[in-house]
Amino acid sequence: MKFFIDTANLNEIKEANELGILDGVTTNPTLMAKENITGNNNILKHYVEICSIVDGDISAEVNALTFEEMVAEAEILADLHPNIVVKVPMTSEGLKTIKYLSSKEIKTNCTLIFSPGQALLAAKAGATYVSPFVGRLDDISSDGLQLVAQIRTIFDNFGFETQILAASLRNPMHIIQCAEIGADVITAPLNAIKALIKHPLTDSGLAQFVADYQKGNK
C-alpha cells in the first residue's frame, strides 16, 4: 500500500518524506493556491521542486477543460519530470484526455471521482490512478468508504490495473479503513498520517522504560 501526502506545502512534504514512508505527493489547484503559488511559471517550478524532494509519483493537475487544451497542458506537465502524473478531472473531455495520454504512456490520475461508474470509465480509458473523494462524500451524508469498496470489487472483477488512490481523507481511521478495503494508495494531510504514529500506551510504556533505565543506571 502506497502513502502519498496531499499538500503543496514543501515543509510538510519534507517532514513526511523524512519519516521514510512516503511514496508520492498529490496536489490540486486549491492546495497550490493555499500556498500562494500562482502564475503558470511558479506552479511549474513548484512541481519540479516537489519532484526534487520526493522520489515517487507526483500528481500535477491540469486547469484546462477541453480535450485539446488538457492534452497541451498535460504534455508540458509530463515533460517537467518522469515522476509527474497528470491529474485530469472526470468529465467527457477528461476521459478522452486520459485515453490519449495513456496511449502516449503518460501516467494519469483521474480526479473528482464520486461514483463507481466514473471509476469504471476512467479505468477503461487507461487511467493509472482513480481518486475517489472519501471526505467530500461523507460531508454530504454519503458513504465515501463504501465507494472505495465498490471500486475495489469492480476493479478486481475484471483485473483492471488502474490503482485506487483514496483521496480527500481527513483522519487516521479513514486511512486504516482504506487499508482494510484494499485501496492501493491513500493520500492524506500530514496530520492524519502522523496521527497513525501516536498511541497513549506507547507514550506511557516508553515513559516507564525510560524511568526504569534511569533508575538502574544512576
Ligand code: G3P
Ligand atoms: O486529494 C483530494 C483532496 O485534496 C481533496 O481533499 O479535504 O479538499 O476534500 P478535501
